Each structure stands twice: as C-alpha cells, then as structure tokens.
Amino acid sequence: MMAEWCKPAGRVRGVLLDISGVLYDSGEGGGVPIAGSTEAVRRIKEANLKVRFCTNETQATREKFVAKLQNLGFDITLGEVFAPAPAACQILKERGLRPHLLVHDDLLPEFNQIDQSNPNCVVIGDAADNFSYKNLNQAFQVLIGLEKPVLLSLGRGRYYKETDGMKLDVGAYMKALEYACDIEAEVVGKPAKMFFLSAVSDMSLEPDQVIMIGDDIVNDVGGAQQCGMKAVQVRTGKYRPCDEQHPTVKADGYVDNLAQAVKILLEHLH
C-alpha cells in the first residue's frame, strides 16, 4: 500500500501521538486500550524513532495520567508527555496572572505552585462533571468583573469519545464563556502552534521530520499541518466518516488505527 504521507519517510525521525482515541478510549474504570496500540508504541520505539505524546488531556495530573497508561500496558514515561496544564502554568507565571480555575478536581495539583488569590483571569479545562451551572457562573462572574477579561482554555476540542458515548469537551464551554463575555479565549494545548513546536523541539527534530497521528481532524491533524508536519487521522476515537470530507482540513492520510499507521510507516522506512 502506497501512502502519500509516507513519501518523505526517509526523512522521518519522530512521531507525535495523540493519546485519547488513538492509544485508548477513556471512560469509567480508566478506559480500554485500542486494539494493537500498545504493540504499536513498542514497535515505534524498537525502530529507534523518537516519540512524544501530545495530549489535551486535563482530567488528571500528568503523573496520574501516565501511571494509568502504563497500567494499560503502554511504554510511556512522564518526560514524553506534553499536556496543557504545565504549559498554562508557564504562561501564568510569565504574565503575573492569578487564575480562577474551572478544571477537573484531579488536575488541581498541577497548579499548586500558582498564586490563586484575588483572580485576574480564568483557566478552563475539561472539567467534566465540574461543568455545573453554578461553577460556570462563578467563572463567568470573575471574567465579567475584570476590566480586561483573560480566559485561558486548555484546548479547544469539541467533544471526545468515552466508552459510553461522545462527551462535550472544553471547547464547548470555552465558547459559552467567550460568547457571554464577548471575548476571545487564548488556547493552550492543541491546536496552538507553540504547543506542537515545543514537543518537536524536545525531540531535537524539525517539523518535517515528524509525523503526527491523531483522531481529531482539526486539533491534531490541522494543528500539526500548520506547523509543517505531515499528519494522519486514525479511524478510531472521535473519528467520524464525514471527517474525510472536512471543509478546511485534509489529512495527509487516513488509517484504520494506530497499528496500521505504524505498520505502513515502518514498511516505508526500511
């Protein structure tokens, strides 16, 4: 099988992997690995390709998230995972911002070192059940009370797939607050260029030496392409057939799952 996205395979030295919907489907009890994915990650590493995991996951600290994935059988370490919360903390410190946090309880420890008194901005993550009317109102009231409201959003995903169905992601609530306050959020995480480039740079590679593999046509595929990477969409996770006719983003390739992507990639490398 010839694949357009593999034509530059001679130059490929690294892979960026989305996690949810590519490695596993999240859900009650921790979620389940997608068939062939644990093996696929192992094969990437055995082929001496560099790999980083680029996730918008904000329902847990990176430590807990990585431990969960290790328990599911994945060869993954903390240093290989890029997630929005640490990137947000960096921005908060640089700009002297004190956040009101609307995030998942399990993400709170990531912000332990950040001054949260007398908030002058709001940070919103995938808060899931914490997205109550009461909590969204509190975030709204902080924003509307600021002379220049600043909203940092940990991702802008529309939805994701859990084992029991599609769930609204942080992007939907970001849009609610944007509209209510007539402002535009600053997105930390995918598809922000800085976020992809920091992962690529961490591998000491250039974007055209890296292939992104994700299930989100806009935030994974479109985001990576804007940084100069080739990007492939898997037909797992939140993938829907209509993604292949997306009006603005065209993936460099579509594969059934991560295992198939890795199989094709390794065939073209050798």
Add this chain to the structure above:
Amino acid sequence: MMAEWCKPAGRVRGVLLDISGVLYDSGEGGGVPIAGSTEAVRRIKEANLKVRFCTNETQATREKFVAKLQNLGFDITLGEVFAPAPAACQILKERGLRPHLLVHDDLLPEFNQIDQSNPNCVVIGDAADNFSYKNLNQAFQVLIGLEKPVLLSLGRGRYYKETDGMKLDVGAYMKALEYACDIEAEVVGKPAKMFFLSAVSDMSLEPDQVIMIGDDIVNDVGGAQQCGMKAVQVRTGKYRPCDEQHPTVKADGYVDNLAQAVKILLEHLH
C-alpha cells in the same frame, strides 16, 4: 429634557416592555420590583397607550410567570405577554419536529401537547441549574446523532442579572452546542424579527408606532430597531455603562429606569 426617541411621540400608540431587568430583578424568592416600575406600567395604561410584554423568560410557564408579576404589584395579564415557548410549540407543530427538551422544569408544561418520542431536534431554554454536564451531554448526543441536527434556542441572551449577581443565559449554552456540533441554532424569541412583529401586530399597530424599552442592548434594543421600532435602553438590570459605546447597536435613548422612560414619553405625548 429633549429626547431623540420621543420626537415621533405624536405617532406613538404602544409600548413594548422587556420584563426581567426592566420591571423587576429576578432571583431567589421571586425577585424584587425595580423602583417606580409598577407605577410606570399603570401610567402607561392610564394614558391609553397599548402595551405588550416581550420577554425571553423561559424559567416558568407564562401562567406562573404572570401570577408572580401580579403578586409583585404589576398590572399585567396573560394575553399581554409574549414568550418564546408558545412560539416554539407553533414551529414544532408546523414542521413535525419532536423535541428533546433542555429547559427549566417549570417550563415543561408548555410542551405538554408536543410529541417528544424519538426526538429529531433539541429545544434549549434558560435551564439554569438543569444546565449540568450530564444534561448538556444528553442534548449534544441527540444532536450529533441526527443526520441534520436542528437546534431551537429560546432566546440568545448572554446573561441576566439576578438579585445575587449576573447569571449565564441560554445563549451561552446555545453557543456551546453550536460549536460542539458545528451547526447554527434557530432562535425563537428576541431578537428574532417574527417575535417582535407578532407582539406589534397583536396591538394592531405598525412598528413605527411602538417604542421598545429593554435592558439588553443587543436583543431588546437592536432587535426592535431592526423591525423599525425606536428602542430605549434602561440603566437597570443587566445594563452596563459600556453598552452605551456598543460597537454595532446604538439605542435611540438611554434612561435611568422604566419610570423615567415613561415620564419622558408621557410629557412628549401631551
């Protein structure tokens, strides 16, 4: 005091009044009348001006809502109140739509006569505490499962003022679902032209014979102006000083409250 919006006062035969933020501030225990507003409604009627109340209120049936306002001392009857739910029921019937309802519990009786089996659309109102993550996900899952998702939104307000602070209105949640499903909602209620015009028509008047008085610069003032009415913003309710420099909507006048609007209007009539 000369007021631009009163120049055509010789032609004015009717008044359209927003309710929340103009007549009263809603909140725990039913809310409180805005000073001078009960008297102002009485003076409008004594001057033989026609009056209709044009509200995006969707937290209660019209019956309960009107009873509450009467208890607060307002001279108001059911037939004078235009609200989105009855307008939505009309649309649902005409188009054979079976709604999944994401609305306030107290609004449910308005939809008693509507087939809600096997939903082929979503109707969203100001559901307040019913805007849980679980409920918004349910509405999302109905929409994303439809080949052509239809979302009817009972208003598109950003927020409103209750006695204990600003609260997110239905428009914020409408935007969340619009973004998640990549669709555009159909708005029933203000600022939809049809909604204003049905109230004007019910008075047997033309738009240029009617003055709208509201606290929402976009949905009250802008909406009414698009129908050919003059529109005045009160500095009560959700009013904020920056509204007077709104980038796209300029009210025909700004007044401290309903009482002042009526005082000026009646002075120009006589």
